[in-house]
Amino acid sequence: MRVHGTGTRSVGDLWPLLALRYLTIACGVSVWLWEAERTVAFAVSALLFSLVLLLDLSVYGGVVTRRRSVWAFVQTGCALVALIARPGVPAALILAAVLAGGAATVSWPGAAASLLISGAVTAVHIAAPIGMLAALLILYVMAVAAGRFFALRAEESRRHKVTVEELEKAQARVAEYAEATRELSAARERQRLAEELHDTLGHALVGALLQVQVAQRLLRADAGEAEARLARVERDLRGTLEKVRHALRRGAEKRDSLPLHLAIESLAADFAAAGGPDVQLVFRPDAESVSDVGPEVTDALYRVVQEALTNAVRHGKATHIVVAVEAVGPRLFVRVSDNGAGADQYTLGMGLSGMIGRVQAVGGTVRFETAPRQGFTVEVGVRRR
Template identity: 30%
Template structure:
């Protein structure tokens, strides 16, 4: 009864109730062997059954009620002695109601039991074979008729339910289609932003490479050119040597520019301690800054390419900053490692006392360290000077592998 309007709900109980009341009046108005009080009682029980059974949810309880009514009707039949009267009408009424109320297979079994019980009662009361066959035929015909009506009703309800589900699915598909369109638009927007970010990241990388490499070389050129007038006065041979160094550095700057412009990738010379020693030797020759390298705590010299380049570029930028800003005479680099990390400490005896301004160089150093999965910190050295501490993981992360492949 779920899903039905209240008017239709009561209609399905009022119609059979009226049928029972009218037939009860008809049977009471004609003389019969049955006790009128018993007849009225049986019809009253059926009437109560009509109004109670729709609220019974359990199939087992419903079947028990049907069986109880059947036994009550058979008892009434046996007591009244009527062959074609009220008892037979109630049996047929119960069978029709079972065809609508009970599950199809259960209603068929119940109808077969009713027919069998009728045959036994008719036979015990001396009913003829024609009467028995006629009763069985009527009951079978009525059962087939009302069962087919029930099947058509259930098929119609199933079609309506399927149609409602299809309509609901259609609405959901339309909603999903709109969501996919929205997601597609957002994905296109994200792709454009990602492309812009990639271009910006590449520009930043090129700018950082130019600053770290060419800036370092040009700083060396400036320092040597500044000292050239004094060297010319003291020694012609030293001045020629300075000029040759400046030309060599200029050529290296040109080569570095070509390397960055053509994106030739990482330089294989920036690998391991050999590259670091070469860098320190160049700095000492071109600037006069004394740089010491301590690798006593280093147990392995084979590093991943991204670690080698990161150390090289950070040491290069650190020495460039010392030459430009620190007014230092000595710098020291200490490299050590454990099973998972590589540590680099760079100190100088310059003028730094604690006030640090982050420019492009220091910011680029920090970004390089973080991109490699490490960290970079700055602190003051007593009584003056700057300490740079770098920590890098020796295992290449998944993000770094993707960056290298890209």
């Protein structure tokens, strides 16, 4: 059922009002039949009162539609015509019951208009003492008030049900979102851990491999130096194991303790100490300028350079690598190029995918370039902060 054309109410919410209506109608019809005479007015009134009862099917039964208020006005009109055709207290009782039901269906202005018209028709057509007319008018007012009261209570009940349903749906959406967030967080953590272990182990193992290769060449010529190299391999591997444990316990190791240029210089020094390829560093306009970046950017670029150097040795067998870092306004550009074997095409394995993920996480872009016998180039552009 609708009020002002908005909101629907279940007819079941109005059952107390409907029960009172039908009881009043039954009383009015009983008295009316008891007092009625078999005249044309009786037949017209009987027909109209029957129509009033039949219209209840349109007003309160079936599917809720916007036409219910229209049928309620038609029902009130039939009751008024019946009262005019057969004036009396019984007809007034039936009209009061109809007004109560109509007030629960139509808007406040509509209910007020029906009340005024009914009062006027009653005052004109019922010949009764002033006290009786006043009592009937008060009955009409009470009927309309009861109808509006039950209508408002039913509307409040409907809104409460809608609110509860919306809250339940919202709670379900929140639960789904929380579950999706947990799954996404777990996936991100797995990805982060995989990238961290890949970067840490890859770099350390390449360095250890270079050290072992140098030690093999020194075994006959300089056994002492070879032993020192192997001892360094053991020390580096133990350090790597500790880094892995740290990553598993506390998360990714950040490089914000060192400026960017010093962190990159430490990588180049590690490769040089391990007997790796020559690494040339270029900082433009100077080392301090390229290090004026946020800690997240520092960590991401450190990992990119680390992975690029590792790939140059492991896959490209490069002997010379150039790491160029340039600060231009609010942006920083990093280019790592080597003279390795290169390739016709490349696949995005864990290392390159990790580079892309790290750079995109700080709002940057990354590009790869390679060709047979032309080496491999990594180019990165990020905002400094």
